[in-house]
Amino acid sequence: MTRTEPTRGGPPVVGRAGTVTGGGLRGALAFEWTKLWSVRATWWNLLIGVVLAVGFGAMLGLSADASAQKGLDVALPAPHVAAQGITVAQLTVVVLATLALTGEYTGGSIRSTLQSVPVRGRMLLAKTAVVGGVVAVVGAVLFSLPATLAAAGFMGDLGAYTSGEAAGTALGVGTYLALLAVMAVGTGALLRSGAGTITTLIMVLMALPELTKVVGADWLVRVGAYMPSVAGEVLMTHRSEPYGGGTALVVLLAWAAAALGGGYAALRSRDA
Template sequence: MKASMEGTATVPTAGRAGLVGALAAEWTKLWTVRTSWACLATALVLSALYPVIAGVTVRTQHAAGVEDPLLMPATAAAASGILVVGQLALLALATLVIAGEYGTGSIRTTLQCVPARARLLLAKALVVAPVLAVAGVVMASFGTALAWLAMGEQAPAVTVSELVRLVAGVAGYLALAGPLVVALGAVLRSVAGTLTAALVLMLLAPMLLDQSGIAVLTTIAAALPGSAGQVLITGGDPGPYGVAGALAVLAAWTVAAQLIAGAVMRARDG
């Protein structure tokens, strides 16, 4: 049988039952379409641009004799690059894992091969989560190195603990954000709609509501998954709660989204 995000990849699902078979099928589909590689490459490039720009800005300001030059740790520059632009390509990858199948119609074959909706969603989540986590580790490490090199002699020292905290925070955030976006895709069944919803939840709404200065709106912003992700990546300082609270908020969103998506698929897709 054949099924893929783009309707082109061959998936060895026939005769394979259970979660292991579903995982094997999803893993094959993920790596046998060019879009997956394009998303990962785009994420790496985008997450590298901001740290380089930040580093060059620091060096230029110092050379120009600016009295109060922008001085940020290389890890902070890398974190900003991931939060502002880098994560978008990875969220697009998570979107295509299921919403892309609805777009091409290959979801029908997928549902025939894995009729248990909860198992299908779990398999997609378990495949997406580690892939995004590893991508986040690479992006955080690479971005930090580029920022440090771009700043030159003006670069503040980067400690091992700072780098480990950043890498762990990015990996944890993306590992939970990926399955959340997969669930959104299962409910919305549209690539454009899922990407829009993910962008609002992960970036736009937290930023706009938090900047409003209105207590109720800032409280709502703190409860959104994007705010929790920012706390995880920045270490919770400043933030409405610590790292443990951020993990709880993001995990709650992800679990709830998966459960809702499973119920919707059972009711709508038979």
């Protein structure tokens, strides 16, 4: 005989009569994992992201080969070339992570979520951990490595690279996209709007860095260097300008913490 019983801080689980399993952070993590993979949008976003990463990796490799044939010096490790294409594929990560939370507000299922996991900080932590963890693995394994192979296939000797460079770039891609997903979840909790969150992040990732260059003011250029996309590119390609990988990681952690902190404050202060 089995029955369903509520657990403190986690979704109800089914066990033998008289027993309760799960609950707490572990139950919340399992709850969020199930929800993430039961939504069709998750699969579509990941598929589109892989296609974009590999497609742009191949295009950039082909472009480098064409430039070399014209006498230009474009020799660069294929993983670093492929990482440049992640700037497009990252949009699918923004959409996936945003909808993981805002989709519940749109559909009204956020009420069920908060009934199942009434401790709001725990719910947000579980969702962030699941989404960020999935994106980290997908970014490193399904985005970076196949894109590297695609770029290398067209670049030949121009894109010669070591296994360490490939692994380092994959780690950088996974870390950057995971922290970007954390930013999206936090911003989604703050705004509770899918369109508003995606628009805000696109502005921060793409529009603002370019705007600071166009205006040309020195202080704006310095500010623009600390935008998430700039730090992400440094982390993925191991560039030394405008700063090193350690600083880039700190910048991204600060952006993610600010977004998540704002989202948590908003989540605690208002009704679902």
